[in-house]
Structures are given as structure tokens and as C-alpha cells.
Amino acid sequence: MRAENALLFFGKNMIEIRNLNKTFKDKNGEVVAVKDVNLKINDGEIYGIIGYSGAGKSTLIRLINLLEKPDSGYISINGQVIYDSEGETLKGRELNLARKGIGMIFQSFNLLDRSNVYDNIAYPLKYTGKSKEEITSRVKELLELIGLEDKINAYPSQLSGGQKQRVAIARALASNPSVLLSDEATSALDPDATESILNLLQELNEKLHLTIVIITHEMSVIKRICERVSVMENGEVVEEGDVYQIFANPQQPITKKFINSASPVGKLEQLLKDNAITYDNEKGKLVKLTFGKDSVGDAIISEISRKFNVNLNIVLANVDNLREGTLGNMVAVISGEEEKVKETIEYLESNFVRVEVIK
Amino acid sequence: MEWLKSIAPNLVAYSKNFIESCEQTFQMLLLSGIISFAIGLLLGVILTITKKDGIKPNAVIFHVLDIIVSFFRAIPFLILLIFLIPLTRSVVGTAIGVKGAILPLVFGCVPFFTRQVQAALAGVDPGKVEAAKSMGSGTVGIIFRVYLHEAVPDLIRVTVITAISLIGLTTMAGAVGAGGIGAFAINFGQGLNHTDIIYVCVALLLIIVVLLQGIGDALAKNTTNKTLVNKKYK
Numbered sequence: 139m140r141a142e143n144a145l146l147f148f149g150k151n152m153i154e155i156r157n158l159n160k161t162f163k164d165k166n167g168e169v170v171a172v173k174d175v176n177l178k179i180n181d182g183e184i185y186g187i188i189g190y191s192g193a194g195k196s197t198l199i200r201l202i203n204l205l206e207k208p209d210s211g212y213i214s215i216n217g218q219v220i221y222d223s224e225g226e227t228l229k230g231r232e233l234n235l236a237r238k239g240i241g242m243i244f245q246s247f248n249l250l251d252r253s254n255v256y257d258n259i260a261y262p263l264k265y266t267g268k269s270k271e272e273i274t275s276r277v278k279e280l281l282e283l284i285g286l287e288d289k290i291n292a293y294p295s296q297l298s299g300g301q302k303q304r305v306a307i308a309r310a311l312a313s314n315p316s317v318l319l320s321d322e323a324t325s326a327l328d329p330d331a332t333e334s335i336l337n338l339l340q341e342l343n344e345k346l347h348l349t350i351v352i353i354t355h356e357m358s359v360i361k362r363i364c365e366r367v368s369v370m371e372n373g374e375v376v377e378e379g380d381v382y383q384i385f386a387n388p389q390q391p392i393t394k395k396f397i398n399s400a401s402p403v404g405k406l407e408q409l410l411k412d413n414a415i416t417y418d419n420e421k422g423k424l425v426k427l428t429f430g431k432d433s434v435g436d437a438i439i440s441e442i443s444r445k446f447n448v449n450l451n452i453v454l455a456n457v458d459n460l461r462e463g464t465l466g467n468m469v470a471v472i473s474g475e476e477e478k479v480k481e482t483i484e485y486l487e488s489n490f491v492r493v494e495v496i497k
Numbered sequence: 498m499e500w501l502k503s504i505a506p507n508l509v510a511y512s513k514n515f516i517e518s519c520e521q522t523f524q525m526l527l528l529s530g531i532i533s534f535a536i537g538l539l540l541g542v543i544l545t546i547t548k549k550d551g552i553k554p555n556a557v558i559f560h561v562l563d564i565i566v567s568f569f570r571a572i573p574f575l576i577l578l579i580f581l582i583p584l585t586r587s588v589v590g591t592a593i594g595v596k597g598a599i600l601p602l603v604f605g606c607v608p609f610f611t612r613q614v615q616a617a618l619a620g621v622d623p624g625k626v627e628a629a630k631s632m633g634s635g636t637v638g639i640i641f642r643v644y645l646h647e648a649v650p651d652l653i654r655v656t657v658i659t660a661i662s663l664i665g666l667t668t669m670a671g672a673v674g675a676g677g678i679g680a681f682a683i684n685f686g687q688g689l690n691h692t693d694i695i696y697v698c699v700a701l702l703l704i705i706v707v708l709l710q711g712i713g714d715a716l717a718k719n720t721t722n723k724t725l726v727n728k729k730y731k
Contacts, residue, residue, distance in 0.1 A: 252721075
């Protein structure tokens with residue numbers, strides 16, 4: 139395979155961000171919102187950026203389409219340089235044109251309340267030289283895509299939150315962008331609507347080969363549809379990688395906190411604090427087991443209990459279905475002879491189970 | 498007619514003057530109203546987009562306009578009328594009559610309406626502006642397709658409020674020779690001690706205000722979260 143083919147095969151960069159910085163100044167001083175961020179987002183992937191409010195993630199996504207102006211750094215989308223503090227930066231008409239290639243959806247939908255669904259979706263198409271027939275057929279196509287054909291004449295005030303977000307998605311996609319930026323798009327929705335919006339995003343990703351960047355504070359969203367993720371804290375990306383890898387082997391405390399927030403196993407800390415887990419400290423060890431995709435399917439628990447003559451008391455357990463594979467988590471007390479317990483742990487580790495001894 | 502004669506004999510006696518003064522009031526209202534609406538809307542939009550976090554921030558334009566608007570807003574209308582006499586004379590040739598009243602009325606009305614327009618436009622969710630930007634809309638597009646479009650119900654409300662206060666201004670302009678219902682009430686009602694004339698003038702102004710308010714409220718209600726005439730797409 140030739141070099142450029144290999145590059146194509148592995149997917150080219152859709153978004154490239156280098157050394158991006160943004161500081162807000164106000165009367166009380168400076169707030170560093172984004173600090174030296176570097177990101178490469180591949181063509182056709184769903185990329186998550188997670189962080190608590192104030193972590194800088196919303197600023198970061200606004201920098202991508204220059205809704206906020208960076209202080210320094212470099213941004214390119216689909217090969218086009220959007221911002222370069224050491225070179226050319228898009229302005230005026232050129233910037234407006236480039237923005238048509240970058241769709242964006244918001245937590246509060248931001249539909250025009252005085253326009254019906256048709257006019258909302260047609261917003262980016264009007265005044266671009268397209269004929270009425272072209273606009274109508276495109277709007278209908280988009281309505282079919284989001285499954286709201288019957289709401290063509292409805293006003294936003296007559297729609298549910300989930301339906302409003304669907305219309306916002308259709309509007310963002312009207313001018314065929316290659317990238318969709320999603321700023322907390324599901325944060326204002328109930329669980330059912332969240333699920334349906336995430337399904338729609340995944341469908342669009344597959345059907346249209348759409349690159350999606352998702353900003354969220356909910357790990358469940360990342361878990362559900364993202365392939366790769368960045369964890370942000372105080373304006374910096376503190377951890378980055380494959381969602382599966384991050385879940386299987388988180389490094390930073392904040393990442394662990396996020397993962398715990400999305401898993402029943404995360405209740406462990408609270409349970410320990412409340413002394414809700416009781417066991418004989420002499421004979422047993424409290425362990426956290428992580429089953430990767432190489433071990434999640436095996437009947438390893440019953441195997442070890444037979445083989446090493448130890449007892450396992452399962453405290454908490456959870457299985458997550460991530461895009462790349464299944465991931466199991468379990469908190470259990472292994473009790474038995476000290477030597478046997480040690481052997482059990484060694485055996486587990488040799489069978490692709492990650493073991494953390496908690497106590 | 499007989500009935501009107503029995504309850505307001507003096508009004509019927511001066512009916513010609515009365516009708517003439519009504520015409521003058523409507524002329525003043527209409528002319529200064531239209532001019533003030535256009536200028537006030539323009540200034541309100543400029544102040545909205547040039548402010549610090551507006552879509553085209555420009556500190557110089559914003560502060561200069563802001564100070565001018567505040568200045569004219571601070572002057573009581575009766576004093577403004579006298580203050581503007583030289584300017585009115587040099588622009589329209591006379592400082593009396595309907596013709597002479599238009600300019601001071603515009604000066605009295607525009608600052609008030611500008612502030613009202615600013616308030617109406619400030620009510621447009623900045624998220625909508627951000628969304629429009631993200632879809633590649635430029636400044637003109639955002640002004641017409643987002644700000645003015647979404648603020649229609651509020652703009653109707655503030656237009657009615659301004660129009661009603663403009664009626665008040667026209668009666669004051671009457672005091673310095675502009676004619677109109679205000680002057681008629683003073684000269685013929687109070688001056689000749691014909692109380693029936695005062696009552697009829699008050700009733701007429703009341704009817705105009707109630708009508709304006711009613712129409713405005715209905716229009717504002719029917720443009721909230723929808724267009725006035727529903728479009729139907731198949």
C-alpha cells in the first residue's frame with residue numbers, strides 16, 4: 139500500500155487543533171478558558187470532549203468555528219485553515235462561507251420561535267441563490283432524515299424538546315456540512331429524548347459519514363456513541379484516547395470520577411464511607427476487577443472459586459457496551475487462605491482481568 | 498346631531514375648528530411617527546449591534562450615539578420645543594404650525610423609541626444570534642432574519658407605547674402654536690370656558706389611545722411564537 143493510500147485508509151484529519159489558547163479578561167482579572175489544546179479529530183468519527191462546567195469545553199467548541207476568537211494557535215477543518223495566529227485567518231464572507239461547512243447544535247436548541255419548522259430548516263438555504271424548489275426538496279429530505287415530516291408547519295413552541303433538537307439538527311445539516319459540533323445537545327432533554335437524539339446522531343454519522351464533535355458533562359453520552367474522547371480540566375486536555383481504553387484503564391483522578399459517575403460500580407466509594415461492605419479483613423481482600431473484551435465472555439469467576447478454593451462475594455457489578463466492545467466491572471471480596479487469594483489474583487491477571495486491590 | 502348639540506353645544510358651534518384641529522393632530526402623529534419610527538429603529542439596531550458584546554462591536558459609535566440619545570431624553574419636551582426653535586426655523590422655514598412641530602416631535606420621540614427598541618432587541622435570545630452566526634449569517638442577515646424577525650411582538654408593543662406618548666407630545670406642541678386637539682382644548686375649552694369641549698377632547702384622545710393599545714395588543718399576541726399569517730407548506 140502506498141503512503142497516501144495508507145493515509146486514506148486510516149482516515150484523514152477532519153479537524154486539527156494545535157496549541158490553541160483562549161483567555162477571557164474581565165474586571166476581576168483573567169480566566170484561562172482554553173490552554174494549549176492539541177487535538178486531531180478523524181474524518182467520520184464521533185469525538186467526545188468531557189469536562190465539568192467551567193472546564194473550558196464550551197469555549198473550545200466555540201473556538202472551532204470562531205464564534206470565539208482564539209488568542210493564539212492553529213485550527214484547520216477539512217484541510218482548510220480556519221485560524222492561524224502565525225498566518226492567515228478567515229474573516230468576513232470567507233468565514234461565513236466556511237461556517238456553512240460546520241454545523242452546530244446547542245443545549246437550548248436556538249430555533250427561531252417565530253418561524254415554523256420549514257422556515258427554520260430553510261434558514262441556511264435562503265439567500266444563497268438556491269431556487270424555491272431546490273430549498274423545498276432539500277427541507278423535505280432533511281425532514282425525512284429526522285422523521286418529522288408531519289411537523290413541517292409546526293412552530294417550535296408546539297414541539298417537545300427532543301423534536302426541537304431534531305429540527306435543530308436538520309437545520310445544522312441543511313448546507314451539507316462535513317462536521318457537526320454538538321454543544322451539550324442532550325443536556326436539556328429527558329432520558330428518552332436523549333436516547334433518541336444520540337441514536338439519530340449515530341445514524342447520521344454512519345449514513346452521511348459525518349464527523350461529530352460532542353461536548354458533554356455526562357459520561358453516559360460519551361460511553362454511548364463516542365469512539366474517542368478528551369477529558370478537560372481547567373482549560374487543559376488532561377487525558378485523551380480511545381473511549382474503550384479510557385474506560386478500561388483511566389489514568390487521571392478526574393477521568394476516574396467521570397467513569398464512576400456513569401457506572402453502578404462508582405457507588406463503591408459511598409458504600410465504603412457508609413461502612414456498608416463488611417467482611418473479615420484477615421481472610422478477605424476487596425478487589426475491583428475490570429474485564430476487557432478479551433475476558434468479559436469467560437466464566438472466570440466460577441472457575442477461580444473451584445480452582446483455588448476461594449469464596450467470592452460480589453458487591454457491585456456492571457457491564458458496559460461501548461462502541462469498540464464490551465467492558466465489565468466488578469467489585470468483589472475474595473476470601474480464603476492468604477496464599478490462595480494471592481494466587482487467584484495472579485491467575486486473574488494472566489487472564490486479561492485487571493485487578494485493583496482496594497483493601 | 499341634535500343629540501350632540503344637546504350635550505356639547507359649544508363643540509358643535511366650533512365644529513369646523515374642531516375638525517381642523519383633529520386633522521392637525523393626525524398629521525403630526527402620522528408624519529412625526531413615521532419619521533421617528535424609522536430613525537429610532539435604525540438607532541436602536543445600531544446601538545444593539547455596536548455594544549460591547551454585540552455582533553459588530555464599535556465603542557466609538559456606541560458611546561457617541563448613547564450620549565446623544567441620553568442627552569435628548571433628559572430634556573423635558575416643552576423646553577426642547579423652545580430649544581429647537583432656531584434649528585426648526587433653519588430646516589423647515591417656520592417654527593409654528595404642523596410643519597414647525599414635526600422636527601421637535603421627532604427629537605422628543607426618537608430617543609424614547611430608540612431605548613424601547615434597544616430593550617426589545619435585548620430580549621432576543623443571544624443563543625439565536627450565535628446559531629445564526631454558526632450557519633454563516635453575516636451582520637445584515639442577523640439584523641433582519643434574527644433580531645428584527647424575532648423581536649416583532651416586542652417591537653409592536655414598544656411602538657404602541659411610543660405612539661401613545663407621542664399623542665401626549667402633540668398636545669404639548671399645540672401649546673406653542675402647532676394647533677391640534679391640545680391647542681383646541683386650551684384655546685376653546687379652557688380659554689373660553691367651554692367645559693364640554695374639554696370633555697370631548699379628553700374622550701376623543703381616550704378613544705384613540707384605547708384603540709391603538711387594543712390593536713397593538715392583538716397584533717403582538719398574534720405574532721408571538723408565530724408569524725401573523727400562517728404559512729402552509731405541503
